[in-house]
Structure formats: C-alpha cells, structure tokens
Amino acid sequence: MIIGSMPNRKGLAEPRHFFDAGIRFECRRCGACCTGEPGTIYAAVDEIDAIAAYLDISTAAVKTRYGYPYRDSISFREEADGRCCFYENGCRIYPVRPRQCCTYPFWFDIMRSEKRWRKTARECPGIGRGRLFPREEILARIEESYPSPLKDK
Numbered sequence: 001m002i003i004g005s006m007p008n009r010k011g012l013a014e015p016r017h018f019f020d021a022g023i024r025f026e027c028r029r030c031g032a033c034c035t036g037e038p039g040t041i042y043a044a045v046d047e048i049d050a051i052a053a054y055l056d057i058s059t060a061a062v063k064t065r066y067g068y069p070y071r072d073s074i075s076f077r078e079e080a081d082g083r084c085c086f087y088e089n090g091c092r093i094y095p096v097r098p099r100q101c102c103t104y105p106f107w108f109d110i111m112r113s114e115k116r117w118r119k120t121a122r123e124c125p126g127i128g129r130g131r132l133f134p135r136e137e138i139l140a141r142i143e144e145s146y147p148s149p150l151k152d153k
Helices: 045-055 059-066 114-123 135-145
Strands: 005-007 013-015 023-025 067-070 073-076 131-133
Touching: 045 059, 045 073, 059 067, 131 135
Parallel strands: none
Antiparallel strands: 005 013, 023 131, 067 073
C-alpha cells in the first residue's frame, strides 16, 4: 500500500483527501457564492430549458436576456457589482439553478487542498453546518461540477 492512500474495492491504492471523514455543509442561501468576484456561470442546454420553464419564458429569451455564448451553451451574465443576474436578495431560480451552483462548494478548485477549503469556509457560512457529506458523495459532486464540454476532452 502506498503511504497516504486507501485501498479501493479493487485493492488499488486511492489517494487520501482531507475530507475522507466527510464534511458538513448546508446552503444558507446567503449569496456569498453568487456575488463578488466575476466568473463563469455555465449552464448546459438542458439546464436552460428547465430555467425557461420555471420562469415561464422561452429558452431563447433566457439565452438572450440572461446569457452570452460560452463553449457549447451559455454563461449567465453578472451585474456590475459582480452578482449573478439571477441573484436579488436570494436566487430567483434556486429550485432549477445550474449544476455548477448545486455542486458548490464541492468544486475541484476548492477541494484540491485543505488550504483552499479553509479559505472558502471563511466566505461561506454554510460550511461546517448541516448534514455530513461522505467522501464518496463529495467525489461524485466534484466530478459532476465540471461542465460537460470539459468532461468530453
């Protein structure tokens, strides 16, 4: 066995992660992840359809009013202050928000080190609260958080 690893079901060594014992998280809907620094808010085609249905507007209207072309789909626009165009004292599309939003804070860039996780925990009041996410679910969410065009490469 390699030091710093755990055997998987096939007897192969798997790396240890700082979250092996799980992590507590509960979205507080505070908007900390929806505001601030600019970034890409990727929405896959199927997610746009769900958002359009939720807002009771056409898919084309969602794309033109709220998005701009990005890879194989769109990214949602941000306001001048850096907040997502759907964030107004709370997420207006929370039940149908994009996969990227649903998987936060379990993103690869955050989960790749305990130092990055601690930095994110200082910004997000939901970290350390709520239900315990087991290692396997965290790894699945990390994988799910990648936009589909990145998975194909």
